Amino acid sequence: MSLRSQMLKGILEGCILSIIHQQPTYGYEISVILQEYGLENISEGSIYPILLRLQKEKLIIGEMRKSESGPKRKYYQLTEDGNEALKEFYLQWEAIKNPVDNIVHQGG
Template sequence: MSIRTQMRKGLLDACILAIIETQPVYGYELSKILNERHFKDVSEGTIYPILLRLLNKQLIYSEFQTSEKGPKRKYYYITEDGKKELDTVKHEWNQMQAPINALLKKEY
């Protein structure tokens, strides 16, 4: 497994929460959004286990909605606990990002 894959896996939950915070999405739509944002190798097979984990942690919830194109779709929404978790991850990310960038750019 590449370092890029490992790093992305560690942050993918937060990325998914960030997308769901902005808009309710269904699984395939989430996959498309991630791919549009340069997560090219994130498949639906990767996303659904993460969604299940986030559901089990009660960071998101789901509802079926009718679709104009076919069967009902399961849309995902962020919970208040999910928003708190996302805020925590954002804070931690911001705390780590600057020192790591400084070290990598040899600005110390």
């Protein structure tokens, strides 16, 4: 398993919450959006299990909608608990990013 895979643990979930928070969206599009943000090659094997997990934890809710082109899509949006979890992710991200940045910039 790659270093990147390890480093993404826990982070990817928060990113997906954040993307859904911006606009209701579905799995396949999330992979495209992540790409656009620079997180390339995040496979569906990562994204869909996260969506199912988030749904199970009631942080998001899904709804099937017909597509004008292609199969039906499962659009997700955040629940109230999801908004809380997202806030918590933001806090944790800052609490990790800043120290790590300082360690990295001091050393290298």
